[in-house]
Each structure stands twice: as structure tokens, then as C-alpha cells.
Amino acid sequence: MIKNKVLPMLKSASATSSLALLICLSFAPGASAQEEETGLQLETVTVTATKKEENIKDVPSSLTALSEEQIDAFGAAGDDIQFLSARVPSLVIESSFGRIFPRPYIRGLGNTDFDLNASQPVSFIYDEVVFENPVLKGFPVFDTQQIEVLRGPQGTLFGRNTPAGVIKFDSVKPTDEFDAYVKGSYASFDTVQLEGAIGGPISDGISVRLSAQYQERDDYIDNQAIGAAGDAGGYEDFAWRAQVLFEPNEQFDWLLNAHGRSLDGGQVSFQANAFETGRSGPRSGFDREISFSDAAADSVLDTDTFGITSKAEYDFGSVTGTYVFGYESVEVFSRGDVDGGFGAAFLGEGNFGPGFIPFPAETADAIDDHQQITHEFRLSNSEDGVLDWTVGLYLFDEELDIASFNFDTIAGGAPNGEAFQSQDTEAWALFGSASYEFTDRLTGTVGLRYSDDSKDFTAIRPIAPFVGTAGALGPISVSVGDEQVSGDLNLTYAVDDNTNIYGRYARGYRAPSIQGRILFGDAVTTADSEIVDSFEAGVKSTLLDGRVDANAAVFYYEVSDQQLTAIGGAGNFNQLLNADKGVGQGFELDIRALVTEELTFSAGVSYNDTEIQDSGLTAGICGSPCTVLDPIDPVTGGALIDGNPFPQAPEWIANFAFDYRRPFLQGEVFASTDWSYRSDANVFLYESVEFTSDGWWEGGVSVGYAQGPWTATAFGRNITDEVGVVSAIDFNNLSGIFNQPRVYGVEIGWAF
Numbered sequence: 170m171i172k173n174k175v176l177p178m179l180k181s182a183s184a185t186s187s188l189a190l191l192i193c194l195s196f197a198p199g200a201s202a203q204e205e206e207t208g209l210q211l212e213t214v215t216v217t218a219t220k221k222e223e224n225i226k227d228v229p230s231s232l233t234a235l236s237e238e239q240i241d242a243f244g245a246a247g248d249d250i251q252f253l254s255a256r257v258p259s260l261v262i263e264s265s266f267g268r269i270f271p272r273p274y275i276r277g278l279g280n281t282d283f284d285l286n287a288s289q290p291v292s293f294i295y296d297e298v299v300f301e302n303p304v305l306k307g308f309p310v311f312d313t314q315q316i317e318v319l320r321g322p323q324g325t326l327f328g329r330n331t332p333a334g335v336i337k338f339d340s341v342k343p344t345d346e347f348d349a350y351v352k353g354s355y356a357s358f359d360t361v362q363l364e365g366a367i368g369g370p371i372s373d374g375i376s377v378r379l380s381a382q383y384q385e386r387d388d389y390i391d392n393q394a395i396g397a398a399g400d401a402g403g404y405e406d407f408a409w410r411a412q413v414l415f416e417p418n419e420q421f422d423w424l425l426n427a428h429g430r431s432l433d434g435g436q437v438s439f440q441a442n443a444f445e446t447g448r449s450g451p452r453s454g455f456d457r458e459i460s461f462s463d464a465a466a467d468s469v470l471d472t473d474t475f476g477i478t479s480k481a482e483y484d485f486g487s488v489t490g491t492y493v494f495g496y497e498s499v500e501v502f503s504r505g506d507v508d509g510g511f512g513a514a515f516l517g518e519g520n521f522g523p524g525f526i527p528f529p530a531e532t533a534d535a536i537d538d539h540q541q542i543t544h545e546f547r548l549s550n551s552e553d554g555v556l557d558w559t560v561g562l563y564l565f566d567e568e569l570d571i572a573s574f575n576f577d578t579i580a581g582g583a584p585n586g587e588a589f590q591s592q593d594t595e596a597w598a599l600f601g602s603a604s605y606e607f608t609d610r611l612t613g614t615v616g617l618r619y620s621d622d623s624k625d626f627t628a629i630r631p632i633a634p635f636v637g638t639a640g641a642l643g644p645i646s647v648s649v650g651d652e653q654v655s656g657d658l659n660l661t662y663a664v665d666d667n668t669n670i671y672g673r674y675a676r677g678y679r680a681p682s683i684q685g686r687i688l689f690g691d692a693v694t695t696a697d698s699e700i701v702d703s704f705e706a707g708v709k710s711t712l713l714d715g716r717v718d719a720n721a722a723v724f725y726y727e728v729s730d731q732q733l734t735a736i737g738g739a740g741n742f743n744q745l746l747n748a749d750k751g752v753g754q755g756f757e758l759d760i761r762a763l764v765t766e767e768l769t770f771s772a773g774v775s776y777n778d779t780e781i782q783d784s785g786l787t788a789g790i791c792g793s794p795c796t797v798l799d800p801i802d803p804v805t806g807g808a809l810i811d812g813n814p815f816p817q818a819p820e821w822i823a824n825f826a827f828d829y830r831r832p833f834l835q836g837e838v839f840a841s842t843d844w845s846y847r848s849d850a851n852v853f854l855y856e857s858v859e860f861t862s863d864g865w866w867e868g869g870v871s872v873g874y875a876q877g878p879w880t881a882t883a884f885g886r887n888i889t890d891e892v893g894v895v896s897a898i899d900f901n902n903l904s905g906i907f908n909q910p911r912v913y914g915v916e917i918g919w920a921f
Contacts, residue, residue, distance in 0.1 A: 210715030211763050216317050217339070219602070220297075220326055220559060221549070226709045229614065229659040229671035231722035231757050233257040233773065235316040237341075239826075242843060242871060246886035246912035247360045247384045249406075249435070250307055251895075253336070255822050255845040255867075257318045258757040258775030260336075263817060265896045265906055266503060268404060268435030269307040269472050275320050275334035276724070277753050277779035277818030278701070281853070282734035284686045284743050285501070285536055285571045286592050286626075290333035290679050290699065290732075292323070296340055296426055298478050298495030298543055299328035301567060301594075304536065305474060305499055308430060309408040311382035312366045314341045320757065321703045321724060322677025324655030325602050325616030328543075329565060332677025332701035332728070342424065343368050343376035343414040349921045352880075356914025358389035358402070374417045381409040389910075390438050390458055392465045394511040399466030402458075404435030419484070426478040436470035436503060438462075439898060441510030442524030443905030446794050449849075449861040451892055457907045461523050463511035464531045464578045472501045489551045495543040504533035506578070509904045513579065525794070529578035530741075530901045532688070538570040558603040565596040573688040575634040586634030588688040596622040596680065614659040622680035623650035630687050639691055649681035651698045667711040677701040682732055686743045696732040696745035716763040725754040731781070735854055738789030741900040749783040751815065772825035779815040781854075786810055788854040791899040796858040808855035817896075819864065821848040836876030844868040852897045859903055862894040867908070873916075880918040887911045 214225040214234050225234055235243075235257065243252040250271050254262040261274040265283050273279055273291040280289045285304065292299050293306040300306050310316070317337040319327075327335050347369030354362045361384070368378030384407075388400035408430040415423040438460055445452040462468070476497040483490045508530040512521035515528070547561030575586030602616035629643035657675035664670060678700055685693035707722035728751035735744045755776040762770045787807030790797050799808035814820075826843035848864040868889060873882030890911035898904035 209763055209766055211718055211761055214718075216315075218317055218319050218337070220547070221557070226669055226711065226718070226720075227661070229661045229673055229707075231320040231705060231707055231720070231724070233318045233759055235318075237314055240310060240313055240316060242841060242869065242884075244310055245354065245362075245869070245871065245884045245916065246356055246909070246914065247362045247386055248886070248909055250310060253316070255847045256824055258759065258773040258822055259320050259755075259777055260318055260822070261817055261819065261847060261850075263895045264307075265437055265898070267437035267470055268406060268432060269470065269501065269503070270303045271307050272303070272817070273306075273336060274815075274817050275318070276726070276755065277777045277815045278333035278728070278751075279815075279817060280732070280734055281736055281816050282684065282743060283736060284684060285534055286569055286590065286683070287734070288330055288679060288682045288732075290330060290677070290701075292328050292331045292335045294327060294335055294337045296338070296478050297480060297493050297545075298497070299565075300497060301328075301330070301541055301565070302497075302499060302536075302539060302569065304472065304501050305497055305541075308428075308474065309382055309384070309406060310338065311364050311408060312341050312380035312410065314339050321673070321705055321726070322655070322657070322675040322701050324675055324677045325600055325618050325657050326559070328563070329596050329598065329620065329622065330679045332679050332699060340410060340412075340426070341366065341368075341378065341380070343378040343412050345370045345376055347921070350919065352916055352918030354884075354914050354916035357912040359385075359387040360912060360914065361385045368412075374415060376414045376416070378412045379410070381407070383407050390460050392460050392462055394461040394463050394465075397463045397465060397511060399462070399468065401436070401438045401460060401462070401465055401468065404470075405433045406435065407431050421481075421483045423481040424479070427476070428478075429475040430472065432470065432472040434470055436468050436505050437906050439505060439507055439509035440905045440907065441508055441522075441526060442903045443907070444859040444897075444903040446903070447796055447858060449858055450863045450894070451905070451907075455892070457892060457910060461510050462506040463529070464506035464576070464582060467531070467576070467582045468505050470501075470503045472499070474499045484551055487551055489549050491545075491547045491549070493543075493545040495541070497541040499536055499539045502533065502535040504531070504574075504576075506531050507898060507904070508901045509898070510902065516579070524902060526902055528901065531576040531578045531582065533574040533576070535572045536569065537572055539568065541565075541567045555606045556603065558601070560601040561599075563598040563600065565594070567592075567594040569593075573686060575688060585632070586688055587632045588628065588630040588686070590626065590628045590685055592683065593625045594623070596620065610663040612661045614657070614661075616658075617654060617656040619652070619654055620678060620680070621650075621652045624648065624681065624683055626683040626685060626693070628685035628687050628693055634689065642687055642691060645685065645687070645693050647683055647685070647693050647695060649683060649695050651681050653678045653698060653700070668708065670708045671706070673703075673705040673707075675703045675705070677703070679732060682745055684734065684743050684745045690740060690742040690744070692742075692744065694745040696747050697730045699732045700729040702727050702729075718759075718761045720759045721756065723756045727752055733781070733788075733854060735788040737791075737853070737898060737900045739792030739900060740789055741792070742789065744789075746786065746788070748781050748786055751779065751781055753777060753779045753815070767829055767831040769828045770826070772823075774823040775821070777818060777820055777822075779818045781810055781813050781815065784811050790855055791857065791860070793899055793902045793904075795860060795899065795903065798856040798858065810854050813854065813856055814851060816851050816854055817862075819848040819850040819862075821864070822846065833874070834876075836874055838874050840870075840872040842868065842870045852894070853899060860897050860899055865891045865893040867891050867893065878919050878921055880920070882916045882918070883914070884916065885911065885913045
């Protein structure tokens with residue numbers, strides 16, 4: 170079956186490459202003698218996807234790198250990390266927690282689980298340390314040199330739980346030259362963003378860098394519930410980073426990185442009955458800046474994180490030794506009006522709304538205690554040669570305590586249910602990778618990783634809510650574990666100095682999971698290990714004398730024992746499932762072009778066709794009045810989801826951007842615009858008319874002037890004010906969660 174799927178995809182690689190070339194030619198003028206004299210060329214993009222610095226063209230894998238300028242533009246309006254969604258091929262990020270707990274999906278593979286111990290198949294790597302807990306993954310993006318999105322399994326070199334891919338964040342590091350910048354912006358909804366950094370040498374062999382970001386927004390969602398108080402949408406978010414680099418000699422360097430975050434606000438606004446039965450998209454007359462919440466005054470999102478990263482490298486001569494240590498901790502308390510409306514149907518007509526609200530739903534989740542400790546030891550060859558290699562040992566330990574609460578909104582928000590979870594995770598791995606140059610043109614790479622994972626979990630419910638449970642429960646203890654071998658095999662052939670073609674096989678692994686959010690349900694569920702086998706072929710080219718970079722890839726993957734989370738539904742549960750198999754296939758295309766000396770263009774597009782394959786698998790359906798399109802199993806009452814696409818997996822993702830700069834007077838004028846698109850996608854495992862996220866375009870624009878150290882910019886994000894469905898709640902009513910509204914603002918910056 171794999172052969173039947175892969176061959177058509179590989180045959181389409183040449184067609185995809187031709188498409189890339191045609192698009193490039195349409196935007197870039199033909200080469201001429203005059204152009205050769207000007208020497209116009211794109212800057213080389215250097216990445217560390219293999220834990221060594223390489224030209225992105227030489228890495229045999231589909232990946233996209235976002236520059237510091239792109240990152241600043243996407244995040245100009247004070248948005249959280251979700252601004253990355255659809256900004257590169259095959260990437261979607263959504264959340265039902267607001268500014269924390271991003272849920273990433275690469276090539277359609279992710280996890281919709283909203284519990285605070287959820288595992289995800291996409292790893293976030295911050296300065297070489299994996300941030301495993303989903304709350305940690307929402308750390309603000311500032312003073313960041315580059316973001317790399319690695320698509321497909323990364324089963325050799327990176328952390329744990331990477332069968333879908335890696336999002337890798339590299340902060341700006343200290344250097345032996347002084348530099349500093351500060352910038353501030355003011356935008357719609359009284360949005361204020363301040364950011365700055367200062368760095369340089371403080372003595373021989375010692376450099377430092379201090380950076381910080383402050384973001385603030387007033388409540389902009391008007392609560393119009395009768396007698397209720399508390400608008401929504403506002404936040405105060407402060408993050409910082411302090412780094413010290415010790416370089417006593419040419420052989421040794423040691424980088425220390427301390428960082429933290431304090432967030433007050435930014436809770437998601439649940440919009441009651443944002444959809445209407447029988448149609449997709451927001452209901453007629455819907456306004457995301459208006460809510461009708463009777464518990465908004467009690468809604469809160471408080472988050473504090475702290476971490477320390479240490480990276481030491483020593484050059485022994487022919488071998489370099491590296492030790493990376495990471496400590497991360499997080500505390501969070503999130504309370505929200507999940508039903509998004511007011512009152513309840515049992516109070517009588519006129520005492521609930523908007524739409525039908527059967528009962529109030531107000532809950533809170535908290536991380537009371539957490540710590541994550543990681544160690545990585547690795548050895549690699551110091552100088553590039555015919556044979557390049559890396560071997561290492563990885564250790565991971567995490568302790569996590571979670572609390573969940575239910576409140577009786579009708580009784581003034583009095584608590585009436587509580588449950589507690591504790592999870593300890595231990596993992597270790599041995600890994601190695603070797604790359605060998607068979608000829609001047611042909612290079613092969615092989616990598617292997619042996620992983621050993623174990624989890625111990627305990628849940629207890631001292632007080633049960635008034636509905637849906639059997640009373641006090643527990644303690645319930647469950648342990649899971651597994652040992653797996655993952656890795657990759659790559660071949661790269663240099664057609665000429667400007668074009669590489671490659672083929673890649675990779676296996677990724679996600680450790681067993683435990684889910685025991687027993688505040689409403691009585692079951693603790695587990696999921697076996699998830700294994701992903703991926704086949705990929707691609708071409709990476711530099712065209713038109715260095716003025717165009719075009720990268721294209723086709724892929725096919727199979728997921729054995731795919732881990733799925735059946736969330737919400739009539740029972741408001743979180744339950745883990747293993748599907749027999751999941752399948753994904755598609756293509757990705759990235760282009761950069763220097764159209765003229767003043768104008769640059771970039772674009773990306775991806776197609777992801779995903780399918781759950783398990784003839785007997787069912788998932789709970791909505792408790793709200795939605796229109797389920799799947800067959801209903803007469804025994805379980807759930808939807809038969811065989812053949813459905815993965816949740817939150819749009820088939821098409823596209824983006825493009827233009828950037829124009831030219832000298833003017835004593836400085837430079839600049840203007841840019843960027844646009845992203847994602848097509849329709851299921852929100853849940855089952856298919857329904859209402860819980861379908863319709864596709865939408867979202868665009869940004871900026872224009873400004875720079876002279877000397879000063880820069881002034883006017884910007885707009887989501888300039889067409891598109892209303893996009895980010896996520897939904899399906900157990901109580903047709904509740905929705907939406908993207909950020911249109912924001913306009915101005916920014917002033919100074920840099921030395």
C-alpha cells in the first residue's frame with residue numbers, strides 16, 4: 170500500500186518543481202548582463218536543524234525559516250504565539266486558553282486535548298531545550314533571531330514526542346560588540362507593546378544580553394448580559410530574558426540563559442451560540458466584540474513561568490563536546506465562563522441567552538506545581554569533512570500537579586466540584602547521526618534514537634459537580650511506558666551548484682499518554698505509543714543568479730496507533746483513543762525572490778490530505794444541537810469517524826508577502842504586506858455542519874520611514890477584519906472561539 174501511495178507522490182515532485190520555477194519566473198525578471206554587474210542576490214539562510222550551522226538548501230528536509238524582521242511584523246499587534254498559524258506551509262496553531270496553551274499541528278498532525286498534561290506530536294524547542302508542557306509553549310516571542318519550522322518526524326536529534334515536527338526558537342545571543350534597541354507601539358483597543366534589548370562585552374571573555382517585552386490591552390469585548398459585570402479581551406503580559414556568555418579561550422564557551430513570564434489576563438472569550446443549527450460559520454449578526462457572559466467578572470488567567478538554560482561547549486580538537494541543561498517551571502490558574510452566555514433554561518423563558526443555554530458551565534484549571542529538568546550530552550566532529558557525526562544522551566524528568574474546579578454560576582460562582590491530578594514523567598534516550606559524502610555530489614545521512622519513556626499518574630475527585638458523575642472518586646493510579654527505536658535515512662544529490670534533490674525516510678515516536686480529567690467523567694484513559702513512518706522527496710534550488718530560492722517537497726506518512734483525543738461532547742469528557750491508522754499526504758512549496766533591488770517577494774503553499782482509518786472507531790458527539798454528518802453507532806451512540814480528516818487539519822495553507830524599500834531623503838522608506846490563508850477544517854473528530862472552520866484570508870500591512878537609529882512605522886493586522894473560527898465548545902451550546910479583530914497602530918523604534 171505504501172508503494173502505491175508513494176510512487177504517485179514522487180512522480181508529482183517534478184511537476185511541483187516545475188510549478189515552483191514557473192512562479193519564480195513570473196515574479197523575477199530574466200537575467201541580463203546589467204543584473205550580473207549589480208550582483209543582486211538573496212542573503213543565504215543559515216539554519217541549525219541538524220544542530221550544526223548549515224545553508225538551508227543543504228538540509229535534506231522540508232523546513233521554513235522566519236527571520237527577525239518577519240517575526241516582528243507578524244507580532245506587531247500584540248498577538249500571542251498564534252500569529253505563526255498559516256504563516257508557513259503546513260502549520261496551524263490554535264488554543265482554547267487564550268494567550269497560553271497553544272495547540273500546534275504540522276501536516277495535519279496535532280492534538281486537540283485541552284488538559285494541562287496533554288502531550289503533543291509537535292515539539293517546541295527554545296534555545297535547544299524542549300518545552301514539553303503545553304503552557305510553557307506559549308512563551309512570548311521577542312528578541313528572537315530566527316524561528317525554524319521543521320516538518321515531518323524528527324526522530325533522531327530532537328527531544329521527545331516529535332512525530333509531526335519541531336518549531337525551533339533561537340533568541341538573539343550575546344556578542345563581543347555592543348548593541349541595543351528599544352521600540353514601542355500603540356494600537357487599537359489601547360494596545361501597548363514595549364520591547365527592548367541591550368548587550369555587549371562587560372570584560373574580556375564575558376558578554377551579556379538583557380531583553381524584555383511588555384504587552385498590554387484593555388478589555389475590548391463588551392459584556393451586554395443584563396446585570397453582569399466584567400468585559401473581556403484585555404491582558405498584561407511581561408516576559409524577560411537575561412543571558413551571559415563566557416568565552417575564556419577559543420576552545421570553551423558557556424552560555425547561561427534565565428527567562429520568565431508573568432501574565433495577567435488574556436483568557437479566551439467563549440461566545441455562546443456563535444453558530445446556528447444547519448450552517449457553518451458565525452451566525453447572522455454575530456459580533457465577536459460583544460459577549461453575554463454572566464460570569465465574566467470572575468474570569469481570570471494568571472500565569473507565571475521561570476526557567477534556566479545552560480549550554481557549554483568544549484573543542485577537544487577533532488571532537489566537540491556539548492552539554493545542554495534546562496530547568497523550567499510554570500504555575501497557572503485559568504477560570505472561564507465556558508458556556509459563554511447567561512442564565513439557564515431551567516430558570517424560565519427570558520432568563521437565559523443568547524440562544525438556548527441548558528445549564529451554566531463555569532470551570533477552572535490550574536497547575537499548582539511543576540518542574541521540568543532536561544540534560545543533553547553530545548559529541549560531534551569539530552571540522553566538516555567527508556564524515557560528519559553526532560552521538561548523544563538525553564534525559565528528561567517532569568513533575569506536574571493539576572487541579573480542576575467547577576462553579577455554580579447561578580449561586581454566585583460558589584465552588585461545587587474539584588479534582589486533582591498528579592503526573593511524573595521520566596524519559597531517557599541514546600541518539601546518533603552520521604552523514605557521509607560518497608562523492609562530491611552524493612551525500613547520505615543515517616540517524617537512530619533509542620527512547621525509554623514512563624509515566625505515573627494519580628487522579629482523585631473529593632467533590633463531584635451536581636451533574637454527570639457518581640460522587641467522590643479515587644484515588645485512581647495508572648502507569649504506562651514504552652521503549653522505541655526511531656530515526657531517519659536521507660540521500661542528497663547535488664544536480665549542480667544551485668540545485669539539490671533529496672529523499673528522506675523518517676520514523677517518529679510519541680510516548681504513551683494518560684488522560685484523567687475526572688471532574689466530570691469517571692474514567693482514566695490511556696493511549697498506546699504513536700508511531701509515524703514518513704516518506705519525503707524534495708528539491709531545493711537557487712535560480713536566476715541567486716535572486717530566487719525555491720524549495721518543494723512531496724510527502725506521504727502513516728501513523729500507527731494514532732493518538733486521538735475525544736474532547737467535549739454531550740458528556741464533557743476528555744478521553745484518549747488509539748486509531749488503527751492515520752494517513753497523510755501532500756506537498757509543500759517555499760519561494761523567496763529578489764524581484765528588484767528594492768522589492769522582495771516570498772510565498773508558501775501546502776496541501777495536506779489526511780484520513781483516519783479505523784472501521785469501528787467512534788467518538789462522542791455534540792451535546793449541543795449540531796448536525797452530525799457521520800453515521801451513528803447504535804451501540805455507543807457515538808459517531809463512526811473512519812475516513813474523516815484529522816481535526817484542525819485544513820487541506821490548503823498559503824501565504825505570500827511583498828517588502829519594498831528604497832532610499833528617500835537622508836533615510837529609507839519601506840512598505841510591506843503579508844497574507845495567509847487556511848481552508849476549511851473540522852474542529853472535532855466527528856464531522857458536523859456547524860463545527861466546521863470555514864477557510865479565511867488574513868492580511869497585514871505596514872509602512873514607515875527609517876533615518877539613522879530611528880524608525881517610525883504605521884501598521885495594521887487582519888486589515889479586512891476577517892472573522893475566523895479558531896476552536897469551539899460542543900457540550901453545552903454552539904459556543905465558538907475566534908481570531909483577533911482588526912488592529913491598527915503606530916510604532917517608534919531606536920537601535921544602536
